[in-house]
Amino acid sequence: DAGVIQSPRHEVTEMGQEVTLRCKPISGHDYLFWYRQTMMRGLELLIYFNNNVPIDDSGMPEDRFSAKMPNASFSTLKIQPSEPRDSAVYFCASSSPRDRGEETQYFGPGTRLLVL
Amino acid sequence: DQQVKQNSPSLSVQEGRISILNCDYTNSMFDYFLWYKKYPAEGPTFLISISSIKDKNEDGRFTVFLNKSAKHLSLHIVPSQPGDSAVYFCAAKGFGNEKLTFGTGTRLTIIP
Numbered sequence: 001d002a003g004v005i006q007s008p009r010h011e012v013t014e015m016g017q018e019v020t021l022r023c024k025p026i027s028g029h030d031y032l033f034w035y036r037q038t039m040m041r042g043l044e045l046l047i048y049f050n051n052n053v054p055i056d057d058s059g060m061p062e063d064r065f066s067a068k069m070p071n072a073s074f075s076t077l078k079i080q081p082s083e084p085r086d087s088a089v090y091f092c093a094s095s096s097p098r099d100r101g102e103e104t105q106y107f108g109p110g111t112r113l114l115v116l
Numbered sequence: 117d118q119q120v121k122q123n124s125p126s127l128s129v130q131e132g133r134i135s136i137l138n139c140d141y142t143n144s145m146f147d148y149f150l151w152y153k154k155y156p157a158e159g160p161t162f163l164i165s166i167s168s169i170k171d172k173n174e175d176g177r178f179t180v181f182l183n184k185s186a187k188h189l190s191l192h193i194v195p196s197q198p199g200d201s202a203v204y205f206c207a208a209k210g211f212g213n214e215k216l217t218f219g220t221g222t223r224l225t226i227i228p
Contacts, residue, residue, distance in 0.1 A: 004159070031214050042122075042220030043160070043205060044163050056215060095214060104150065104209065105216060107159030 004108035006092050012114045018080040021111045024073055025094030033105060034067055034077050035091040045092070049075065082115045089113070119143045120208050122219035131225050135193040137222050139206030142187065146208035150216070151180060154203045155196050163204070164191070193224075201226045 005024040013019055025032045033048040047057040052069045060067070064083070069075040079086055089112050093105040121140045126175045147168040147220075152160035166173040166180045166189065173180050179192045187220055207220040 033216075035218075040220075043207075043218035045215060045217070048215060050214070086179070095213070104165075104214070105162075106150075107152075107161070109157070109159050 004091075004092055004094055004106055006108035008111060009109065010112045010114075012116065013082055014116050015083055016081045017115075018078065019082045019086075019113060019115075021077040021090050021092075021113070023075045023077070023092030023108060025075070025092070026096075026106055027073065029094035029096040029106075030072070031091050031095045031097075031105075032069060032075050033093040033095075034075070035093065035107075037089040037091060037110070046077070047112050059070075082113075084115045087113055117142075117222070120145075120206055120217050120219040122204075122222050124222050125220070126223040128225045128227055129196050131198060132149045132195045135191075135196045135200065135224055137191040137193075137204050137206075137224065138190075139189050139209070139219055140187060141189075141208050143208070143210070143217070145210040148209050149180070149182060149189050150207045150209075151178075151189060152205040152207060152218075154205060154221070160189070160205055169188055190226075196224075196226045198226050206214070214222055 007022045034046040035043050037043050046059045047067045049069045067077045089110045091110045093107045095105045150165040151163040153163045154160040164175050164178045164184050182189045203221045203223050205221045207216045
């Protein structure tokens with residue numbers, strides 16, 4: 001398996017623009033997570049899905065952020081409008097309790113977002 | 117409120133010596149703890165974990181210790197190697213909950 005795939009890897013945009021981050025989880029995984037990494041707060045969970053249904057979105061900063069999972073193999077995180085303080089690395093991760101071993105989540109390589 | 121804390125942002129250790137990374141948590145509902153390792157421009161990768169029913173778990177050069185009464189865990193790397201230079205994240209989860217709560221990370225630098 002190719003692992004969790006994220007696109008784009010880098011995104012530079014101007015304040016006020018819409019940004020869409022994309023994620024393809026590992027095939028067969030039924031949990032998908034969106035994280036944001038910053039120096040000050042480390043890795044923060046934004047939202048997670050189970051079987052394409054949002055379970056916990058308490059980490060979503062504000063209404064400018066939205067996430068969707070239209071099917072088991074694709075998810076998007078959208079920021080509209082973007083602000084400079086949204087600059088961070090955004091990670092997508094997936095997991096499957098059926099694969100219960102020691103590891104719970106597999107992470108993608110991340111999208112580095114810079115909002116000017 | 118930071119439920120998982122890594123109070124040392126950085127740590128430098130001589131190659132061949134022991135590296136000890138620390139993590140504290142406040143939520144008594146956490147019952148499973150993990151360490152992830154992260155290289156620049158990559159996503160975190162799982163390293164080792166421990167259940168709350170144990171106080172130690174070992175995997176090669178890596179050992180995780182859990183002190184439930186102190187709500188403290190530590191990761192020991194012996195011997196430390198240059199390839200261990202990375203950011204290490206401590207994470208915790210509660211029973212039946214897929215949600216992981218991460219610490220802010222510790223940057224480990226192994227000095228040749």
